[in-house]
Amino acid sequence: MSAAPRKLWDVAVTALMIQGTGSNVGKSLLVAGLCRAARRRGLSVAPFKPQNMSNNAAVTADGGEIGRAQALQARAAGLEPVVDMNPVLLKPESETGAQVIVQGKRLTSTRAADYAALKPGLMGYVLESFKRLRGQHDLILVEGAGSPAEVNLRAHDIANMGFARAADVPVILAGDIDRGGVIAQIVGTQAVLERGDAAQIAGFIINRFRGDPRLFDDGYKMIAARTGWRGYGVCPWFADAWKLPAEDALDLSAPARAAGLHIVCLALSRIANFDDLDPLALEPGVRLTMLGPGRAIPGDADLVILPGTKSTRADLAFLRAQGWDLDLLAHSRRGGHILGICGGYQMLGRTVADPDGVDGPPGTTPGLGLLQVDTVMAGDKCLSRVQGVHLGSGQPLQGYEMHMGRTCGEDQARPFATLAGGPEGAVSADGRVAGTYLHGMFATDAFRAAWLGGFGVARSDIGFEATVEATLDALADHLEEALDVDGLLAVAR
Structure with a gap:
């Protein structure tokens, strides 16, 4: 019309x-x-x-x-x-x-x-x-x-x-x-x-x-x-x-696919900024599963994503209550890949400390220990749009940061990306576990294609921004x- x-x-x-x-x-x-x-x-x-x-x-x-x-x-x-x-x-x-x-x-x-x-x-x-x-x-x-x-x-x-x-x-x-x-x-x-x-x-x-x-x-x-x-x-x-980006996490899901790179996203109880996944859901070579509570991480998962969360320490407890911590260790031992975004990145580290109670009761919670980093919830909230380069593919990307806390540790010697302000994120020594604070990065078509190509996914002609328009x-x-x-x-x- x-x-x-x-x-x-x-x-x-x-x-x-x-x-x-x-x-x-x-x-x-x-x-x-x-x-x-x-x-x-x-x-x-x-x-x-x-x-x-x-x-x-x-x-x-x-x-x-x-x-x-x-x-x-x-x-x-x-x-x-x-x-x-x-x-x-x-x-x-x-x-x-x-x-x-x-x-x-x-x-x-x-x-x-x-x-x-x-x-x-x-x-x-x-x-x-x-x-x-x-x-x-x-x-x-x-x-x-x-x-x-x-x-x-x-x-x-x-x-x-x-x-x-x-x-x-x-x-x-x-x-x-x-x-x-x-x-x-x-x-x-x-x-x-x-x-x-x-x-x-x-x-x-x-x-x-x-x-x-x-x-x-x-x-x-x-x-x-x-x-x-x-x-x-x-x-x-x-x-x-x-x-189109949905406001409620599980309201609108992509059509189910029987084949493709199997990406499993953990539907945390305080999941945030889950529209990070929208560009991946559009890709014909991707099978995206939003995994709800009470379900084990499937053994055929190629990549598990720990998404953003409004409450990192509370969702660490939620994750462990589902048995997902053990599933993630088994997935890692099988050679599977893991990506943590924002709060998910914080969870992958050794500890998440909140001495002043800015994100809940004061205290320190053990992380999953899959990245050699530690997070302290302190300082002002970071809200910024960013541009940079993904180091694994050499592709430019853009996105935004929206988080409390500061993360540091040995695995940051292998950053996920470089931004105008310097290196960003962390990658494990074997390259299979990565963490980043960058939301919205998969909307960058060339980066998404290159990143998925690293998992053997054929390049598609999907233009995410054009699809939304x-x-x-x-x-x-x-x-x-x-x-x-x-x-x-x-x-x-």
Whole structure:
């Protein structure tokens, strides 16, 4: 489908918010697709999410961090991501606590029970960031978090209706028909909302329909009749969503392959920045397995990746509880390869020390001892975009660093890469175990091809960045065909 022609609306285009009937109903992709559709209409559009909770973060052009979904939405809008696009980011550190990032920088760590006391002071930052973006663009597309139906959290809310009413932004409610009960999702949301909040909602979308959307005509009309809200369309399942960075680690996976280089990634309990693996998942010569808890590392694994984690010492305990420490030793003895990225790199060393308790309770945890390095959690958080050269292949690469702690030891005499600031990472004496702080490096096509070539994988013609761009275009086309996009944009004020 070709891009829609530019159109002038009778009302000023300012902001529109997509909220959901629950978490993971597809809000992030809807906003990304609408960003691309608005951009193709000649509008200057920017994404915004007042509050996000995710350990999958991106380093911004202005030196902070935001949720990965907002970075993808910024890309769809043709922009570099900036911290104002996600002014409050919660990064879970445990079952009951999270690190609080405000306008790109760490503010504090807090228990979930205590976060409510922080929220009244955070609305000012949220509105400040929103105002700055609104002054720079024609249209702001806002993504909610969780659901406005969680009325027990309504007091001091900054993520959904609290923000929508404070900034006077109209809301479109998205329901996920794939999980079932979409009529109850939408009608029930209206039923529990306070009258003023319900009045902020201008309409609804049915998302993730499988099959012929016409089969839901009666249900669609029923929702409209019961709520009085206008429907803006039924959106079919977008099959290529797995080609885009996902915000939740195991939500979207690549099609299973029966053959190829078998790369196993350990799905740690606090896994972070797992979109590092997206370019590998696209490669036809790679079989990627995300290994969940309770499953042994398969004996046919060629390479095991220890990914980033929000809590290195806690995930070391989690790893050992699965028996993966013993599996890794057996894998190493069989001649298998191991790569640790960021927190995974720290785990591969001899010790991880946290004397000041910056990443949990103070103390020292033994590492896996597969690299002769030690890590101390201290100093400021490193947030930077980097370029360098991978020493094993001689290929340039680019990526970003996002970590606490400093690592040093004998195996750093064999660095993984060289950056402008000097050597980076470490490689074992036999070359089979490597660690690096570099996220995002596999998006560099030439490096990825050379690195995989070292394992005997034939070079493909996959261009990762081009694939993401093409998929964003396809997503926008998908929404144009299914939804009344012009009508949605006309709701904005």
